[in-house]
Amino acid sequence: MAVALAPHAPVIAAPASTGAAGGAAVAVDRVSRTFAGPHGDVVAVDDVSLDVAEGEFVVIVGPSGCGKTTLLRMIAGLETPITGRILVSAPDNRPVRNAMVFQGRSVFPWLSVEANVAYGLKLDGVSRAEQREKTSNLLSLVGLSRFAKAWPHQLSEGMRQRVAIARALAVDPQMLLMDEPFGALDEQTRFILQEELLRIWEATGNTVVFVTHSIDEALTLADRVVVMSAQPGRIKAEIPIAFDRPRDQATVRSDPRFAEKFATIWSLLKEEVQEARRSAGEMVR
Amino acid sequence: MSMSSRRVIEVALTLLAPAILLVAWELISRSGRVNQVFWPPPSSLWDTAVKMVRNDGLFTDIRVSLVRIVGGFLLGSIPGIALGLAMGLSWPVRVFMMPIATALYAIPKIALLPLVIIALGTGETAKWAIVAISIFFLVALNTMSGVLTLDPVYRDVAHNFQASRTQLFFGVALPGSMPAIFTGLRLALGFSLIVIVGTEFLSPSQGIGALIWKSYSILAIKKMYVGLILTAILGWLLILALDLVERLVVPWNRSTS
Structure with missing residues (x-):
């Protein structure tokens, strides 16, 4: 059964004790979204349709300002489409829960690491004992058990992003929505967190929609890469990535198809970046 | 520098500014160049304060x-x-x-x-x-x-x-x-x-x-x-x-x- 997810309608929490939640499916159907700008309306997302299967790992890449974050926020219910609709459904008719991992510093600085992870559980009214148990399991999953009582400002950027991921996983979401979660990290930390994310995804069977502008990151993670064009934001191409799983940084890069896929995606993106520069130049003239 | 010696210096610096002010005031007051009725030396104020508490x-x-x-x-x-x-x-x-x-x-x-x-x-x-x-x-x-x-x-x-x-x-x-x-x-x-x-x-x-x-x-x-x-x-x-x-x-x- 498909559950129509009205953008701000409350979605009932999945029972928190179910452990691995399985995946949700997403059907984005001819969705558009405009924002009021200083020189009239800006079309952020224009007539986009996208299907994501249960348990699929989809990565959206595109130049800056192509509306990929807006698309993700609409799937999360944080923005309302102007036209079109977004359907989110779970295979077992359960209400769908999504959890978003945001760009930058989204960990609450006024809560300790463990209180951050337990935030969603507390809002769901989960018992304290269960909150404690889940939080400690998740902290050991992301390797932060020793820092349970620490304040976020005492952690590194990479550790804070681990907290954000643990906080999202705590509510057993069937779908993880990730908006450039590793964008601010140094390369080594990013590689490690990508591998950790793959491990978690393989264990939970979640659906993941992941936004990035790194082609490398997209190829490492995705079942399918969606390339978006800018101004207005449209889907330009969808490229399946059939590298073997389980993956890690080494196996992905040694796959003979890596270079070919990289070239395909880069040539698509290059057109977009050049087009964006041309139109910016015209506006200056 | 260890944290504790930093702390000692902090406290010392904190107290130094008011101390300099009081010493300068005391010296100027006792130099005879100003009228002590209006610019009394700070050391004389303690007795005044004690009397004020009592009376x-x-x-x-x-x-x-x-x-x-x-x-x-x-x-x-x-x-x-x-x-x-x-x-x-x-x-x-x-x-x-x-x-x-x-x-x-x-x-x-x-x-x-x-x-x-x-x-x-x-x-x-x-x-x-x-x-x-x-x-x-x-x-x-x-x-x-x-x-x-x-x-x-x-x-x-x-x-x-x-x-x-x-x-x-x-x-x-x-x-x-x-x-x-x-x-x-x-x-x-x-x-x-x-x-x-x-x-x-x-x-x-x-x-x-x-x-x-x-x-x-x-x-x-x-x-x-x-x-x-x-x-x-x-x-x-x-x-x-x-x-x-x-x-x-x-x-x-x-x-x-």
Whole structure:
């Protein structure tokens, strides 16, 4: 059964004790979204349709300002489409829960690491004992058990992003929505967190929609890469990535198809970046 | 450098500035180039202070002023925080309150004293009220800016976890604005002291301000100096107390821990 997810309608929490939640499916159907700008309306997302299967790992890449974050926020219910609709459904008719991992510093600085992870559980009214148990399991999953009582400002950027991921996983979401979660990290930390994310995804069977502008990151993670064009934001191409799983940084890069896929995606993106520069130049003239 | 030796240097530097001031004052006063009636050496003020405690009820004056400051401070800052949160979270409230808030914020608060006396008389209520009025909008505006400058991603996170309006308020807006609220409270505490001393000048019955003004009127200059020094010490202790409260309420803030 498909559950129509009205953008701000409350979605009932999945029972928190179910452990691995399985995946949700997403059907984005001819969705558009405009924002009021200083020189009239800006079309952020224009007539986009996208299907994501249960348990699929989809990565959206595109130049800056192509509306990929807006698309993700609409799937999360944080923005309302102007036209079109977004359907989110779970295979077992359960209400769908999504959890978003945001760009930058989204960990609450006024809560300790463990209180951050337990935030969603507390809002769901989960018992304290269960909150404690889940939080400690998740902290050991992301390797932060020793820092349970620490304040976020005492952690590194990479550790804070681990907290954000643990906080999202705590509510057993069937779908993880990730908006450039590793964008601010140094390369080594990013590689490690990508591998950790793959491990978690393989264990939970979640659906993941992941936004990035790194082609490398997209190829490492995705079942399918969606390339978006800018101004207005449209889907330009969808490229399946059939590298073997389980993956890690080494196996992905040694796959003979890596270079070919990289070239395909880069040539698509290059057109977009050049087009964006041309139109910016015209506006200056 | 170890943390403890850094701490020793901190304390030493903190005490050094007032020490230099007092020594310079003492030397100038004893040099014979100034009239000691008006510029008495600070060392002579101790005896005066002791006599004032014994004969003039100096502690009563301190207590009276302290109660007025703390009472007025709480009376003004708690509703100020509430209004500031409302102004930060709701744009209609903000647009509605902004003209009044900015206009009254700019008035020298002591200019409102005649109005307060007309409305409330010259008793303690009026003293609390003038302090409360003086700091109300200051605290409200600082709190509002704390809410407005809060990173919108925190609201997104709360919405993503389906937080109710109440949960958004108590879980995000209030704790997130705490550093800005305390900045406002620190300013407000200074204002409270200024306003209460000014008020006690103009309506002198009791309190440190009254002590300073009455001593000046009868040319009891040493007593006036004792009052001035006590005002400075009182202000310092009040800020210290507020810092302590901040450390308890906002233990997560990098600048306080």
